[in-house]
Structure formats: C-alpha cells, structure tokens
Amino acid sequence: MAVPLTWLGHASFRLDSPGGKRIYVDPFLNGNPKCPDAEKEPERVDLIALTHGHGDHVGDTVELWKKFKPPVVALVELRAWLGRQGVDPDAPHNPNKGGTIEIEGVKVTLTDANHSSSAEDGTYTGEPAGLVLELEDGFTIYFAGDTNVFGDMQLIGRIYEPDVAVLPIGDHFTMGPREAAVALELLRVERCVPCHYGTFPLLTGTPDELRKLAPDVELIAPEPGETVEL
Numbered sequence: 420m421a422v423p424l425t426w427l428g429h430a431s432f433r434l435d436s437p438g439g440k441r442i443y444v445d446p447f448l449n450g451n452p453k454c455p456d457a458e459k460e461p462e463r464v465d466l467i468a469l470t471h472g473h474g475d476h477v478g479d480t481v482e483l484w485k486k487f488k489p490p491v492v493a494l495v496e497l498r499a500w501l502g503r504q505g506v507d508p509d510a511p512h513n514p515n516k517g518g519t520i521e522i523e524g525v526k527v528t529l530t531d532a533n534h535s536s537s538a539e540d541g542t543y544t545g546e547p548a549g550l551v552l553e554l555e556d557g558f559t560i561y562f563a564g565d566t567n568v569f570g571d572m573q574l575i576g577r578i579y580e581p582d583v584a585v586l587p588i589g590d591h592f593t594m595g596p597r598e599a600a601v602a603l604e605l606l607r608v609e610r611c612v613p614c615h616y617g618t619f620p621l622l623t624g625t626p627d628e629l630r631k632l633a634p635d636v637e638l639i640a641p642e643p644g645e646t647v648e649l
Contacts, residue, residue, distance in 0.1 A: 421648035422558055428453025428643035429475060429618045430565065430587060433461075438524050438555040440465040444562050447478030453618050455644035461487075468527050468552065469493040470564030471536035472500065472544025475618075481506055492520050492527045496545030500538055516548055524555035530575050532566040534593070551579045558582055560649070561606070565615065568598040568605070576606035583639075583649050584608045587615030588629050589622030596624045600632035610637045610649070 425433040428451050432444045441463050448459045464487040470476055471494070484491055484506045491498070491506055495513040502508030514520050519528040527550060534547035550562040561581035563572075575581075584606050587593035593615050594602065603611055611633070616624045626640035641647045 420556060420558075422554065422560075423646050424560075424612065424641075424649050425458075425646040426612070426614065426641045426643055427451070427455075427458050430470075430615045431476075431478065432562070432585065432614075433458070434552075434560075436525055436554045437558070440523065440525060442466045442468065442525070442552070443483070444468050444550065444552075445470055445476040445478065445564075446480060446483060447475045449479055451475070451478070451618070453643040458644060463487065464489045466522055466525060466527075467491045468550050468562075469497060470532065470550055470562065471534065471547035472497045472538045472542075473536065473565070474539045476565070477501075477538070490522050492522070494529055494536075494545040494548050496543060497536065500542055500544050516546070526553040527551070528553070528579065530561075530579075531569070531571055532564045533569045534565040534567070549575070551575070551581065553579075558649070560585060561608070563587060563602070565593045567594045568602040570605065572602050572605040573607075576608065581606065581608055583610045583612060585612045585614055588613040588624040588626070589616035589618070590624045591621045596628035596632055599624075599629050603633050603636050608636070610639060612639050612641070612647075612649075 498513035530549040532547040536547045
C-alpha cells in the first residue's frame with residue numbers, strides 16, 4: 420500500500436499510515452512561510468513526532484495537542500519541556516536515542532543527529548535526534564531531522580533499512596547537497612525526499628544540486644502542500 424506523504428514546507432510533514440493514522444513530523448505550520456494556508460489548521464492529528472527543540476520544528480505542537488490530544492513522541496528532555504507546557508506530562512512517550520515507542524502499530528525510534536537543540540526560551544531540550552517511523556505494514560521512513568552527515572548513518576541504514584530517507588539539504592543550519600549525497604551513500608537508500616531548503620534566503624541548497632550529485636537515487640521533491648505516494 421502506498422503511503423501518502425505531504426510536505427508542509429521547511430522540515431514539516433504529514434503522512435497517513437496504512438492503519439489510517441494521520442502523523443505529523445515537526446509540525447511547524449503557523450509562522451512557516453512555505454506552509455500553505457489550507458494546511459495551517461489541521462482537521463485531525465493522531466500522532467506527533469519531533470526531532471528536536473528548535474522552534475521551527477516544535478512549531479505548533481502545544482496548540483495541536485490542546486486541540487486533538489494526540490500522543491507526542493520526543494526525546495526525554497524535550498518531552499519533559501513539553502510536559503511543562505501542559506502536553507500530557509505523564510505520558511510515557513519520552514525515549515532516548517536507540518529507544519522505540521510503539522503506538523497502535525506505529526513504531527517511532529530515535530537515532531543520532533549532528534546538530535543542536537533548545538527551546539525558544541533557551542531551555543536545554545536534550546540532544547537532537549533523527550526519527551525512524553515504521554508503519555503498521557513495515558514500511559519504514561527515516562527522517563534525519565536537522566543534521567550534518569555523519570559516519571554512523573551507515574549504522575542507521577544497516578539496522579533500520581529505511582525504504583525512504585527524508586534529508587535536509589538547505590545548507591547553513593544543516594548539511595547541503597554535497598553532504599546529503601554522501602549521507603545517501605552511507606544509508607544505501609534508493610529514494611530520498613529533500614527538505615529544510617528554500618524557506619529562508621540562507622537555505623540555498625536545491626534538489627537539482629542533490630540530483631546531480633546522487634544520480635542513482637530517486638529524488639522525490641514535492642512542492643509545499645503537494646502529496647506524493649511513497
């Protein structure tokens with residue numbers, strides 16, 4: 420069964436799992452200049468998964484939880500900070516790297532990432548992480564989060580064997596296309612969805628650059644608001 424994945428601009432995604440769950444990853448909607456207006460007020464949220472504490476990734480999480488009360492999975496320190504904002508502080512959805520949370524057949528595993536992490540007010544929110552989502556039918560997507568390339572991406576590919584990798588390519592705050600091409604070699608994936616580019620002038624990397632550097636990988640580059648079938 421194909422998995423519909425919608426890019427909401429920047430590093431925000433919505434996907435519908437084979438079991439019918441609507442999952443948001445890093446739901447930076449309001450304040451995101453690339454998020455279409457029609458996507459800024461979700462009609463349903465069944466699960467939120469976060470990579471790290473920066474405001475352009477936590478985004479609307481607190482407001483979405485207040486409205487829909489979905490499980491919110493995040494690294495232990497970030498999850499504790501969210502709890503102090505009222506987000507279901509007693510929920511056990513607070514793994515650390517290497518840990519897996521299973522919610523009604525969807526598995527969320529945290530991996531390493533090479534970046535930083537803090538809340539808008541400067542509060543330490545633990546280390547950054549990547550996310551491996553294994554859906555009910557076993558289909559697996561690796562969301563690298565904000566990161567540079569690092570050698571242990573080879574381990575992520577070996578252990579989790581993702582069907583698709585979602586990688587940042589914008590440069591400046593994350594890796595650019597040159598580094599992302601090496602990340603794809605390490606992960607040994609055949610399909611990639613680029614993100615974290617084009618939102619602001621500083622983010623200069625483009626899918627075309629990555630396509631030239633990784634010609635053997637199928638690059639799936641939707642427009643903001645566009646849904647692709649994985």
